[in-house]
Amino acid sequence: MELFVPATFCVPEIFLDANATTPVLPEISQLMEDVCCAQFGNPSSPHLAALTPKQILDTTRASALALFNHPPGQIIFNSGATEGINTAVFSVLQAHLGQDCTGKFLLYGATEHKAVPEALKYWNTVLQLGAQLIAIPVDSRGQLDLQFLGEHVADALIVCTMGANNETGVVADLPALNQCIRKASLRVPWLMDCVQVLGKVPLDLTAIDVDYATFSAHKLYGPKGVGCLYVHEQATYSPLTVGGGQEQGARGGTENVAGIAALGRIFQWLLSSSSDLGKGPFASMTKLQNYREQLLNALRVLFPNLALNQPYPDSLPTTLNFSVPDFSSAQLISMFDAAGIRVSAGSACSTGKPKSFVLDAMGLPAWQSEGAIRLSFGPATSAAYIDSAATRIRELAKRVNAIDPTLRGLLVPQPTASNFTVYAVKDAERAQLYVFGHQDDHADWLAGNFPTAVWNYIDTHELTIDDWHLSRSPDQAMSITNRRTGRSVELGINGVSFTETEKQSVDVIALMDIQADVDCLVDVREPLETAAQPIIAPFHHSCTASRAEWIRFLLSLPERTEGRYVTICRSGGRSSVIAALAAKLGAPKQYSAELGVTHLLQKVICSKA
Amino acid sequence: MELFVPATFCVPEIFLDANATTPVLPEISQLMEDVCCAQFGNPSSPHLAALTPKQILDTTRASALALFNHPPGQIIFNSGATEGINTAVFSVLQAHLGQDCTGKFLLYGATEHKAVPEALKYWNTVLQLGAQLIAIPVDSRGQLDLQFLGEHVADALIVCTMGANNETGVVADLPALNQCIRKASLRVPWLMDCVQVLGKVPLDLTAIDVDYATFSAHKLYGPKGVGCLYVHEQATYSPLTVGGGQEQGARGGTENVAGIAALGRIFQWLLSSSSDLGKGPFASMTKLQNYREQLLNALRVLFPNLALNQPYPDSLPTTLNFSVPDFSSAQLISMFDAAGIRVSAGSACSTGKPKSFVLDAMGLPAWQSEGAIRLSFGPATSAAYIDSAATRIRELAKRVNAIDPTLRGLLVPQPTASNFTVYAVKDAERAQLYVFGHQDDHADWLAGNFPTAVWNYIDTHELTIDDWHLSRSPDQAMSITNRRTGRSVELGINGVSFTETEKQSVDVIALMDIQADVDCLVDVREPLETAAQPIIAPFHHSCTASRAEWIRFLLSLPERTEGRYVTICRSGGRSSVIAALAAKLGAPKQYSAELGVTHLLQKVICSKA
Missing domain, CATH: 3.90.1150.10 (Aspartate Aminotransferase, domain 1)
Incomplete structure (x- = not known):
């Protein structure tokens, strides 16, 4: 079959x-392959195999400096912007080791990538400085409050800002920032995270007087795990790794030559596109x-x-x-x-x-x-x-x-997290919502699905309706029974008690091993997902269940004489939870489909077609 | 032409x-290309493009632990062993911040890769611990002195050893080391650099009770810039980079997924070859x-x-x-x-x-x-x-x-570094060596080329012989003149005064642009190099000069009516020095060949053939 x-x-x-990451462009991948397989020498070696790798480092470094308009500083290759941020923060803060920094500020933009406050917090703690982290507020347009910055910068050990925000794309007003920071304090260390701005907005590091600027290749069609840090010649610098003296001692460890070659190609493209030569892919x-x-x-x-x-x-x-x-x-x-x-x-x-x-x-x-x-x-x-x-x-x-937004019947929004349950009955005559448990904890969900303008809410402790019997005891535990199959479940105050071991014990089936004409597919994705990618023929035995309907399915499913139930979701996570719950509740034997519908069907089966 | x-x-x-580095194997390169271009998702993303990258991390981690026989610790991916060493050293030493560590030892094997003592020295200084670095001596077979280690380990903050030495290949006696370290001190932090041992000798991290073990992919057919650190569950750990919470917070920064995939393939090969399944390339x-x-x-x-x-x-x-x-x-x-x-x-x-x-x-x-x-x-x-x-x-x-080892005529071993010169005359009748300057500084060179059993040494201050006139003044300056061309040079106490600017000003010619039937090629490599790779026809106008003969060539070369002199060496370094010297001394116009003979001829021209 x-x-x-x-x-x-x-x-x-x-x-x-x-903004999270990009594919490596084929031309860059080809270049990396050449470096990895043919020009693979160690740049520190004494023989000729070192020459091309050395040139790759030199050329990339020169391209970076040219791209930033030859600012007065150096380029240090590293594993990416997070390392760059930590190196810059460490460089600045370690110079204060042993000093009492109470009353001094570590300033960062309130919308910085979290690596920045995390690094500030971490090194402030590790080096026992006792300085105070302060987020510079932003306005409704995402721009830093320059007055606030101006008032605090004189007591700052460091100021951290970003070129462009990763979530909103807000581009910082760099000239204004530069004036504010440099007017107030000639040489407070200034770190700028340039990960998102590079390649999208021109970046002239002579126009803004930053001490550190960070870059990652993988945000701009290079590989993950490589980037560089610009360090102004007057900025303090202390490496995070020492060893073989690479990068003039600024970062020990054999250089990621293939990654640096990729970075070099990207810089060259940006250089040529900034001079409007029409070269490059941008x-x-x-x-x-x-x-x-x-x-x-x-x-x-x-x-x-x-x-x-x-x-x-x-x-x-x-x-x-x-x-x-x-x-x-x-x-x-x-x-x-x-x-x-x-x-x-x-x-x-x-x-x-x-x-x-x-x-x-x-x-x-x-x-x-x-x-x-x-x-x-x-x-x-x-x-x-x-x-x-x-x-x-x-x-x-x-x-x-085309989705019908109306939910009906037994609905248990979080069966593994709470004992809240509703039963919705809607027809031409009535729109009744029987509610078990505290509405407050599920107010959003209720408001979204059951507007009070349409639904009549009925708080209750016991209900027998259709195939179901529901009851809630004074100690808050809830019992749900399917009268037809006889299966039932107890929801404690935190829902079904459910261990990681029980979850791990689920039988997992590879999607390709599902027998479409025998097995019964239980699609437990969200309604929007199912709509976006419906499961259609030949899965005749398929039925869908959104998260709110898990328990209903588990208690309703009849025993099967042939084939298995296979729960299926997006990634295999939710489907294995439900399969494990089914086992616990004595439902017919269920399997979880490995990795879920979208992933495997797209990646494996489609590639066979 | x-x-x-x-x-x-x-x-x-x-x-x-x-032992310096290895090429990436084609199968690994292909895998990396697939990860870079197709499975390029950020493992931290909330969508399906993250699934395969996440699995790559999980699988590689599991393979590493299996390969090391499931030791009780975790695998942290990083940029390679130097980062691993620094992370381990920092983790251990930062826990002593603010303590007086005078009298405490930082122990490391005397033959460790220099990254280890450099990291110890650096973090000891940066964290102001004041502990004492002590190299554990080795015997003539390269094995650590266990008695010494046993006597010092009780006062050690950390012990650093290596699995196999990078220079000699000496494999450490790990069971003996383990007994020595763990007998003396149950839990002194023990870092083992496993870069060279991996893949060559089986490595069971349950048989030796190390706290940290470092690995680099590029020593075993993976790319540069990726590796991992094993950390025992009881070992102290402090990250060097924090940020997005990657590696369970142990190392911030988007993971080098392609590099980790490469590492995973290597681990899988090693696993299969260790179980003698005959798979993999090893x-x-x-x-x-x-x-x-x-x-x-x-x-x-x-x-x-x-x-x-x-x-x-x-x-x-x-x-x-x-x-x-x-x-x-x-x-x-x-x-x-x-x-x-x-x-x-x-x-x-x-x-x-x-x-x-x-x-x-x-x-x-x-x-x-x-x-x-x-x-x-x-x-x-x-x-x-x-x-x-x-x-x-x-x-x-x-x-x-086939080399005739006898040097003859004017020889100036280090014209840009000293004013030592000899003139060697050898024929059937005599073997006279006229010596200008202190023999002591060049004793090895003299002994190697002019054994006193054969040569009659004559200290002198003035000599006129063949085309040459040499004289040495009381203030040590030396004058060398070619009587035929009239060109001469003054050697100060440190040889020819020679600035970096003068060296930079040399005209460089690409090897492919040399006109073989017109230009005159001056091969200034060492005699052994010239023998190993002689320059033959069609370079009719070529002549060779070893380092000791530079000055002779510069002063002897006649003006040419057609074509240029092109100095050529291995990498283009020495040849550009000589071309610049020639310009300074008024010799006929010289060019330096870019990148040197071996490199370009092998890489560029041969690839055309």
Whole structure:
């Protein structure tokens, strides 16, 4: 029996998360291969195999300095901007070791990438300085409060700002910053995180008098794990790694020559495009702005009521940040993901955080911060790619608009986290919502799905309806029984007690091993995901269950005489939780599909086709 | 006019410096390309593009732990062993910040890679601990003095040892070390540098109770700039970089996913070869020992009197370390280089150091330490590669043995560094050596080239002979004049005064632009290099000059009516010095050939053929 995969699954990935990372361009990959396999010498060796690697270091260094307009400092190659930030912070702070720094400030922009405050906090603690971390506020447009900065900079050990924000694309007003910082204090150490600004806005390090500037190759079509740090000649410097004397002693360890070659090619492209020679893969600012506009127009078809979370157009022309009323970031990301479109909520390094501290700092309403979607593309994106992205978004709009938003029957929003349950009955005559447990903890979910204008809320402790019997005892435990199958579950105060071991014990099945004409597929993705990428024939035995309906499915499923139940979700995470719960509750034998529907169907099976 | 390149130049490179670095194997390069271009997601992203990168991290981590026999600790990915060493040293030492560590020891093996003592020294200074660095002595076989270690370990803040030495290949007696360290002190932090031992000798981290172990991918066919650090679960740990929470907070910064994928493939190969499944590219110990024997036999044809600087066979089967009486490391490296064979004197990180501290620590005579050659190959080397290397060495032996070792005429060993000069006259009747300046400073050179058993030394202050007039004034300045061309030079006490600007002003010509039938090629390489790779037809106008004869050439060369003089050496360094000197001394116009003969002829012109 072979698994037939419907064409709808075979959507090529559209990657719109370039602020998190970018693919390595084929030309750069080829260059890296040549360096790795042919020009692989150690730059420190005494023989000829060292010559080309040495030249690669020299050329890249020279290109970087030329690109930044020959500022008075040096370029130190490293593993990327996080290392650069830590090196700069350590360099500045270690010079104060043994001093009492109480009353001194470590200033950073409130919307900095979190690596900056984390590094400040860490080194301040490790070196036992006792200085005070202070976030410089930003206004509603994401710009630093210069008056605040001016008032605090004289007592600052360091000032950390960024060229462009990774979440909103807000481009800092660098001349104003420069004047504010340098007017107040001639030589307070100034670190600028240039990761997002490079390649999108010209960067002249002679026009702004920074001490440290950080760069990562993987944000601009280079590989992960390489970058560089610019250090002004008057800035203090202390390496984080010493050893073989590489980088003139500024960073020990054999250099990442292939990565540095990649960086060099990127710098050369940027140099040639900045002088308008038309070389290299990077598009002009105007073109990038048009691309963004095109995507925004498509998104407005999908969500006519979307709100922009950024000063548009005063932000990077490659970044969109928006929110949609009544949708969380996680819901939207899953939906886009199911449609093959990769977007994020904000920084990849802040994945899992419920809201955006960047948007909070800008004073945006909570719903915008909690629902933010960042959509970003790199400056080498082609018009054809943007076209296909816009088309995909418009197709998605059609499917999403066809969803029936009304939930019905038994709904348990967080069966593994709480004992809150509702039963919804809606027909021509009535819209009754029987509610078990405290509404407060689920106010958002209730408001989103059951507006009080439509639904009649009934608090209750016992209910027998359709196949179900529900009861809630005085000690808060809840019992849910399916009268037809006889299966039931007890929800404690924190939901079903459920150990990691129980989760690990689940049988996992590779998607390719599912027997489409025998097994029963239980799709447990969110409604938006299922809409974005429906499971269709030949999965005749498939049924869908959103998160709120897990328990219902587990208790309702009849025993099967042939084939297995296979829970399936996006990545294999939720589906294995449900399969494990099923085992615990005595439901028919269930398997979890390894890695989930979207991933494997797109990556493995489609590549076979 | 086209440059015809004699076939002798077109020798493919034979790389025998694997302890410095290795090429990336094609299969690994292909894997990296796939990761860089297709599976390029940021492992921290919330969408599906993160899944494969995440799996790569997980799989590599699991493979590493399996390879080391599931020791009780974690694997942290980083940029390589130098970062690992610094992280371990920092972790241990920062815990003592603010304490008076006078009287406490930082112990390290006397033959450690210099990154270890450098890191100890650096962090001891930066953190103001005041502990005492102590090198644990080694015996003549390179093994640590366990009695010394046992006597000092109780007062040690850290003990640093290595699995196998990078210069000599000496494999540490790990069970004895483990017993010594753990018997004396249950939990003194123990760092082991495993860079050279991995892949050559099995490594079981449950059999030895180390706290930290460091690894670099580029020593074993992976890319430069990636590695990992093993940290025992009971070991103290403090990151050097914090930021986005990667590596469970142990190392901030987006992971080098392609590099980690490469590392994973290497670990998997090692795992399969250790279980004798015959998979992967690595040869057995026996085969590697045979390879080394084959190379040693060839080397003994070239230098019958070579002396081994290592306990053979109690060292890595992939490393040879030897010296040849009367030859310096630099001379031998240049000779091998000219023959297309890349070897080194020792650690790439110690290039330029006049002698080996490793061999010194083992108590070897100075001539062995100063003349050491390390020849090393990786465990994936093929029999055919070793065959071609052995053949190349035997061919080289024929050419080198044909050199007439007798130097004649005016010889100025270091015209830019001293004012020492000799004039050698040897024919059937006499062997007179006229000596200007202090013999003491050039005793080795004189003894090597002009044994007193053959030559009659005559100290002098003035000499007129053949075309030359030489005179040395009471204030030590020396004048050398060519009576035929009328050109002369003054050597001050430190030789010809010569600025970097003058050196930079030299005209450089690309080798491909030399007009072979018009220009005159002045080959200024060492005699051994010229023998290893002679410049033959069509360079009719070529003449050779070893370093000792530079001045003679500059003063003797007649004006040319057509074509240029082009100085040529190995890498373009020496040739540009000589071309600049020529300009300064009023010699006919000279050019330096860019990058030197071996490099460009092999890399560029041969690739055209």
